[in-house]
Amino acid sequence: MTAHPEHLPAVYQPAEVEQRRYEQWVAASYFSPTAFRPGGRGDAQPYCIVIPPPNVTGSLHIGHALDHTVQDALVRRRRMQGYDTLWLPGMDHAGIATQNVVERKLAEEGLSRHDLGREKFVERVWQWKGESGGAILGQMRRLGDSVDWSRERFTMDDGLSRAVLTMFKRLYDDGLIYRAERIINWCPRCLTALSDIEVEHTDDDGELVSIRYGSGDVSVVVATTRAETMLGDTAVAVHPDDDRYRHLIGREVELPLTGRRVPIVADEHVDPSFGSGAVKVTPAHDPNDFEIGQRHGLPSLTIMDERGVITAHGPFEGLDRYEARPAIVAALREEGRIVAEKRPYLHAVGHCSRCKTTVEPRLSLQWFVRVAPLARAAGDAVRDGRVRIEPTELSKRYFSWVDNMHDWCISRQLWWGHRIPVWYGPGGETVCVGPDDSPPTGQGWRQDEDVLDTWFSSALWPFSTLGWPSPTEDLARFYPTSVLVTGYDILFFWVARMMMFGLYAMDGVQPFDVVALHGMVRDQYGKKMSKSFGNVVDPLDWIDRFGADATRFTLARGANPGADVPVSEEWCAGSRNFCNKLWNATRFALLNGASMAGPLPSAAELSTVDRWILSRLTHTIAEIDEQFEAYELAKVCDTLYHFAWDEVCDWYLELVKPVLGDPDSVDADRTRRVLGHVLDQLLRLLHPIVPFVTDELWTALTGGESIVVVAWPVADESYVDDRAEAELAALQGVVTEVRRFRSDQGLKPGQRVAAALDGLAPAGLTAHESLIRSLARLDVPGAGFAATATLALSGGVGVQLDTRGSIDVAAERARLTKDLATTEREVAQCRAKLDNPAFVDKAPEQVVAKIRVRLVDAEADLTRITAALAALTT
RNA sequence: GGGCGCGUAGCUCAGCGGAAGAGCACUCGCCUUACAAGCGAGGGGUCGCUGGUUCGAACCCAGCCGUGCCCACCA
Secondary structure, three states: OOOOHHHOOOOOOHHHHHHHHHHHHHHOOOOOOOOOOOOOOOOOOEEEEEOOOOOOOOOOOHHHHHHHHHHHHHHHHHHHOOOEEEEEOOEOOOOHHHHHHHHHHHHHOOOOHHHHOHHHHHHHHHHHHHHHHHHHHHHHHOOOOOOOHHHOOEOOOHHHHHHHHHHHHHHHHOOOEEEEEEEEEEEOOOOEEEOHHHEEEEEEEEEEEEEEEEEOOEEEEEEEOOHHHHHHOOEEEEOOOOOOOHHHOOOEEEOOOOOOEEEEEEOOOOOOOOOOOEEEEOOOOOHHHHHHHHHHOOOOOOOEOOOOEEOOOOOOOOOEHHHHHHHHHHHHHHOOOEEEEEEEEEEEEEEEOOOOOEOEEEEEEEEEEOOHHHHHHHHHHHHOOOOEEEOOOHHHHHHHHHOOOOOEEOEEOOOOOOEOOEEEOOOOOEEEOOOOOOOOOOOOOEEOOOEEOHHHHHOOHHHHOOOOOOOOHHHHHHOOEEEEEEEHHHHHHHHHHHHHHHHHHOOOOOOEEEEEEEOOEEOOOOOEOOOOOOOOOOHHHHHHHHOHHHHHHHHHHOOOOOOOEEOOHHHHHHHHHHHHHHHHHHHHHHHOOOOOOOOOOOHHHOOHHHHHHHHHHHHHHHHHHHHHHOOOHHHHHHHHHHHHHHHHHHHHHHHHHHHHHOOOOOOHHHHHHHHHHHHHHHHHHHOOOOHHHHHHHHHHHHOOOOHHHOOOOOOOHHHOOHHHHHHHHHHHHHHHHHHHHHHHOOOOOOOOEEEEEEOOOOOOOHHHHHHHHHHHOEEOOOOOOOOOEEEEOHHHOEEEEEOOOOOOHHHHHHHHHHHHHHHHHHHHHHHHHHHOHHHHHHOOHHHHHHHHHHHHHHHHHHHHHHHHHHHHHO
16 A cells, blocks of 8 residues: 655755756756647646846846746636636847947947947847857756747747838838927937837936026026036926016027027016026926927027037036036026025936936927727726726726826837838938838938837837737737736836737737736835845755745735735745655655545545545635636645645544554555545645645655646535534644643643543534544543543533643633633623624624624633632642 | 825735735743744734725725825926
């Protein structure tokens, strides 16, 4: 009857298990599209998950580990349920991040991109991308991702380029892409335009200086935090209804330093209550001023180049913007123009999200996507329920963004990216080149120098990876994809854009049905992980020390929808301990002949203990399914943790020991079958979260090929057994009470104590006397039995113990006194409720009944404890 | 300046209208024949504050206080 314990070493070694399992999976072509796919495509339901591209740092970030843990868990479960599953993996970072990283590497060699030239630079990025990409994919595999890596692709391969060209052309032809001179966010360090969301605002210390413009009757005071821009002023604006300035509207005022005369205009935008009520207008360097300039036909004077160096004539030419500011303030002061200075002055300043350089609003010619119709569709898809955002609270954030979006600046002055497919002819012609067109040739034609924003191509992800624009089988089968799992931090960057482009390109069909958002990984104190704070976790380090399973369990255990995920090394060690517990439980089962042979006996044939655990298992399966469907990974982990540890290990295995150890037991074989079944099902339920160890244990237990391919457990209602659950609850109560007594009395756990039990029948425990004796280590009273202590337990069970000597009366009195206090409080609470006519009248019947029962029980306990205390003192 | 969220045991968090919970940490006792990466027992909380609704509030409402995040072109 002994199974095959040789398959399980005595000590759980995560690294060995994971290595062995991984090799097994690879050997079985686990990562190929068709491997382990049950059913085949014909009848299976498709399930497709979109996974975010990993970033380009070349190392596995803990955030990716979280993403992949959650995604992989969802896919593994679906696969076990018989779905035809597909991941959409890949790497798509054609943006500033990649360019920055490579530029930094070049700088280490003393080179700049300009030394290489565009062609060579792009080549260089490709080479580096291949290296870091390969590295990161290798690292991800260690997490046990069930990604179909055979479909690996990198950006800017032919397929994606084709998709980008197609999309651009379509939008262009629909009039949704246009080129215009606008104020955009400009990073003077990256030397490129940025979209609104690539700008981070922080409250920074600055200065607010008030400057007097003009003199005599035409004189106004304006305030500014960017004094240097006054060189580019082309007007002063006041509110049309402002009586202080009404007489000046239409007149001209002299600009200090330059001596230029600029008009005073009236504009509704000006807030008369702020400062002096007059505003300097610099159309080329401020978005508001640009608007005002448009409304009043003002010229735009650019006074700064792309690096933030002043280009205006005069003594300030060639100064950096930060040098120019104090220089200009000083010059104004000398002329007596400064009427007030406020320093420090806290105000919001925009920074480049990549390099933190202060962003400079800059007038320039850029490409834009007209987002209004796209954004409306993206909002409606969520509003009308076609796309569900989990958790729903986050959809408010989504709406507020999608409903108030500015046109999207998509051109970047970088070299790494998809180049804008527009050609300019010698006669001023503009041609947008589609994927099947050849670019115009001939003298004077040139392509636009700019490349597209990373998120332009990323927004195509859910369908470009399926082959779009070609009408592929994958596209037909897997679009719309089932779920997108990602952090809420890229709700705007990525999710909303996939929505806009997906709906547009796929004729109104949403890119995914569900967006499951999780939070950021935090440390154990809820702090953000940052390099400077030194609390960054390297997932590979945890994988080495605790195992990929433990790392995954730790991450999944914190993954509540939309909430941040705190992790710490201790918790990861705890997860490893949990895996170890599973290991040992399975070893126990194997050593005790747990069996998978034949059908599971029906409930009627089983002992109460077996029926109890099967009933608990059934409830657990149902609960887990519910939690998975709600993307509540943290609860899945919690439920399984407690079922496995508390119910299976701490109680079921202990309850089953006497049966399995008894050669005469009639139940033993059926129990072995149940034991095998419970572990089998438990391992299946855990497999999505901790794939390696469950596969190792499951194959050892069952001799099967791999747990990866077996069916997901289904709750069998016929095993629900309330009576067995009630009996076991009573049993647990008695055992725990006796243990408490023993502990309080200082009885060694190993010391067996003779005891007589009575009053078992009413609690339904008659049949379980031997189990109670076994768990509480109570011997059957023999000759010379003399009870030295009497325990009267709730439910009317009595235990007389022969402790072979006097008991510790003080300890016992303390214990009973405490119980008495608890019970008295209980009685008082119940009475108070029942004595309140309003409660009895208005509360639901069952609630009142419940309180009545509680009162009866509590009163019985009260009598019992009082008697015991009295007996103790005599 | 708007919007969202959170304040429950030392720490991180569940619970969201009918007896205050988990993990870790802590105390005590144990190498009890799967597991010391373990077993058994225990201590610890007027559920941020103040009012209100209700027979009943950690849970619903209002106002405060504290805290975090997102959005924002107030010079």
